[in-house]
Amino acid sequence: xxxxxxxxxxxxxxxxxxxxxxxxxxxxxxxxxxxxxxxxxxxxxxxxxxxxxxxxxxxxxxxxxxxxxxxxxxxxxxxxxxxxxxxxxxxxxxxxxxxxxxxxxxxxxxxxxxxxxxxxxxxxxxxxxxxxxxxxxxxxxxxxxxxxxxxxxxxxxxxxxxxxxxxxxxxxxxxxxxxxxxxxxxxxxxxxxxxxxxxxxxxxxxxxxxxxxxxxxxxxxxxxxxxxxxxxxxxxxxxxxxxxxxxxxxxxxxxxxxxxxxxxxxxxxxxxxxxxxxxxxxxxxxxxxxxxxxxxxxxxxxxxxxxxxxxxxxxxxxxxxxxxxxxxxxxxxxxxxxxxxxxxxxxxxxxxxxxxxxxxxxxxxxxxxxxxxxx
Numbered sequence: 001x002x003x004x005x006x007x008x009x010x011x012x013x014x015x016x017x018x019x020x021x022x023x024x025x026x027x028x029x030x031x032x033x034x035x036x037x038x039x040x041x042x043x044x045x046x047x048x049x050x051x052x053x054x055x056x057x058x059x060x061x062x063x064x065x066x067x068x069x070x071x072x073x074x075x076x077x078x079x080x081x082x083x084x085x086x087x088x089x090x091x092x093x094x095x096x097x098x099x100x101x102x103x104x105x106x107x108x109x110x111x112x113x114x115x116x117x118x119x120x121x122x123x124x125x126x127x128x129x130x131x132x133x134x135x136x137x138x139x140x141x142x143x144x145x146x147x148x149x150x151x152x153x154x155x156x157x158x159x160x161x162x163x164x165x166x167x168x169x170x171x172x173x174x175x176x177x178x179x180x181x182x183x184x185x186x187x188x189x190x191x192x193x194x195x196x197x198x199x200x201x202x203x204x205x206x207x208x209x210x211x212x213x214x215x216x217x218x219x220x221x222x223x224x225x226x227x228x229x230x231x232x233x234x235x236x237x238x239x240x241x242x243x244x245x246x247x248x249x250x251x252x253x254x255x256x257x258x259x260x261x262x263x264x265x266x267x268x269x270x271x272x273x274x275x276x277x278x279x280x281x282x283x284x285x286x287x288x289x290x291x292x293x294x295x296x297x298x299x300x301x302x303x304x305x306x307x308x309x310x311x312x313x314x315x316x317x318x319x320x321x322x323x324x325x326x327x328x329x330x331x332x333x334x335x336x337x338x339x340x341x342x343x344x345x346x347x348x349x350x351x352x353x354x355x356x357x358x359x360x361x362x363x364x365x366x367x368x369x370x371x372x373x374x375x
Contacts, residue, residue, distance in 0.1 A: 027290030
């Protein structure tokens, strides 16, 4: 992945808490990863693992470099230049709409990993377009697995409380099967579709506490290393696929690492025996370079820096922070989808914004921190 001009900053001092990694591993993975030339990796490492202040020179420099990242610039340009009258126009209307929605969701998901946020005009315009196509029951005119990806992506942008998205997440949870999972895979629920639903709900302060979601998490735990025959991803090797993508089936990958990321947001700790088993396996996959591969059992020497960052973050959340993790901000959901906190509403194309609404949206944007970088 190409990045902008590299900074010449010296390596920062390591917080004392991160000595755990030096003592735990033969090769300290943080000492290795901090030498990366990828500003995206270093930004999230400084922000989340080192927990640096937003005014830190390390945060400021790497954030500026992310803004100059070619991939980020490309994604934002594609969002800005999206034209529903031209995109996929060679297809019939129904097929065209599905392709458009999937295309935009993939771009939004990728943009989030490059620190794009909900206050960007291009991002908000896409939100409006997506929500405009919502069905009356809360779903979208997409296959079920693509509905899950769309809803998860919007929730990752901290849109909890938006009445359209509240309707969507309630619709999604209602699709739960008697065994606690979602989707279908050879006589039972689909493990990887269930994980995707749980991931969406893990970004929602109310849903992640619901009994249905806890049952879904137990379904995942009781089917660890399942073949998932007939599901969206099949075979035990799916548990070893630690990387993920943004298009098609790639968006449902992540394997054991993704399970750990989702379950830690749902309150699981290293005290759980199955969780500890997953963490021990993950620890054993460290390669000779001190980092991790996307497919550790097949290509252990092919280092993936984004996977390595996520592994480090997972160890930090389970072993160093535990119950002291910073909580995701909660909002009390009122009847009709309203919340106890001010949230910007999404306008129809023909509505006008008055000065008061503009001021409220600006104040909200200034006072609301982004929470999508907590993996």
